[in-house]
Amino acid sequence: MNVFLTGATGYIGSVVAEKLQAHGHRVIGLTRSEGAARRLRSRGIEPYLGDMRDAGRIMRGVKQADAVIHAAAIRGPDMAEADRVAVGAILTALEGTGKPFLYTGSAFVYGDTGDKVVDEDFPHSPSSILPWRQVIERDILAATARSIRSVVFRVPMVYGRGGSFIIPKLLHAARQEGVAHYVGTGENRWSTVHVDDLADLYVRALEDAPESAVFNAATGPTVRWRVLAEAVSHAAGAKGRTASWTVQEASQIFGPYAKGFTENQHLSVVRAQQLLGWSPRGLSVLDDLEQGSYSNVGSG
Numbered sequence: 001m002n003v004f005l006t007g008a009t010g011y012i013g014s015v016v017a018e019k020l021q022a023h024g025h026r027v028i029g030l031t032r033s034e035g036a037a038r039r040l041r042s043r044g045i046e047p048y049l050g051d052m053r054d055a056g057r058i059m060r061g062v063k064q065a066d067a068v069i070h071a072a073a074i075r076g077p078d079m080a081e082a083d084r085v086a087v088g089a090i091l092t093a094l095e096g097t098g099k100p101f102l103y104t105g106s107a108f109v110y111g112d113t114g115d116k117v118v119d120e121d122f123p124h125s126p127s128s129i130l131p132w133r134q135v136i137e138r139d140i141l142a143a144t145a146r147s148i149r150s151v152v153f154r155v156p157m158v159y160g161r162g163g164s165f166i167i168p169k170l171l172h173a174a175r176q177e178g179v180a181h182y183v184g185t186g187e188n189r190w191s192t193v194h195v196d197d198l199a200d201l202y203v204r205a206l207e208d209a210p211e212s213a214v215f216n217a218a219t220g221p222t223v224r225w226r227v228l229a230e231a232v233s234h235a236a237g238a239k240g241r242t243a244s245w246t247v248q249e250a251s252q253i254f255g256p257y258a259k260g261f262t263e264n265q266h267l268s269v270v271r272a273q274q275l276l277g278w279s280p281r282g283l284s285v286l287d288d289l290e291q292g293s294y295s296n297v298g299s300g
Contacts, residue, residue: 001206002066008027010073015198029048052072053082108129112188116266119270151205151212152214180230181229182226182261189265213275218269231286
């Protein structure tokens with residue numbers, strides 16, 4: 001397939017592109033700059049200059065493709081609006097085609113799952129820190145009525161290859177302060193996913209997922225935040241020292257996501273395993289911190 005991929009130069013998208021190519025797919029990568037376009041060409045990816053906020057440009061790019069994967073996110077106050085514009089443009093361009101559209105959602109739509117292990121039928125929480133994601137999810141899944149093969153991934157904390165939205169920032173703070181932090185009590189637990197396993201799930205879903213499918217993109221046992229902080233502390237050379245942040249303190253680094261760092265996210269992964277034969281193989285987040293992909297991360 002010719003796959004139009006947003007976020008092709010980003011953390012998740014770059015690995016998705018690599019896995020797509022390994023499976024014989026051709027990737028058209030949305031990018032905002034000529035410099036990034038050159039990097040994409042060097043990886044055998046066809047660059048497409050554009051921006052998530054430019055609906056017309058997005059629509060023209062989508063119409064060149066057999067499938068669309070939306071893995072881009074703009075961090076900042078206009079994140080929600082940029083996502084709405086991009087998704088709206090993608091759905092309009094795909095309408096009536098029967099083509100697949102894979103969307104990178106968030107496990108935060110569940111809110112705090114408490115002690116429950118939740119599957120994809122668990123309802124959205126009104127207390128979610130990302131209520132706009134819930135609305136976009138509903139629009140995407142309803143697009144099957146417009147002859148679009150929609151698929152949504154609910155993604156927890158992604159790690160691996162020395163990257164992540166969260167871990168490098170925790171490492172940097174720990175190296176600066178000599179102590180790693182969790183938020184609140186640190187007793188809450190999160191599901192996680194290695195970026196290589198996540199990218200493998202995308203390729204499997206592109207090829208085999210039914211329409212209007214939702215998948216929890218999580219692997220292995222959950223990790224307690226206090227234990228994660230201890231592993232970060234050792235990786236940062238802080239000798240296991242940890243301390244608590246308030247939500248307000250954590251928000252100085254992580255913005256509105258910090259409130260979610262006190263919640264539980266226990267995700268069932270049975271559906272992806274049964275429907276797609278997904279069998280994650282990546283190191284756990286604790287093993288990855290211990291064994292080296294983060295050895296020099298967060299030191300700048």
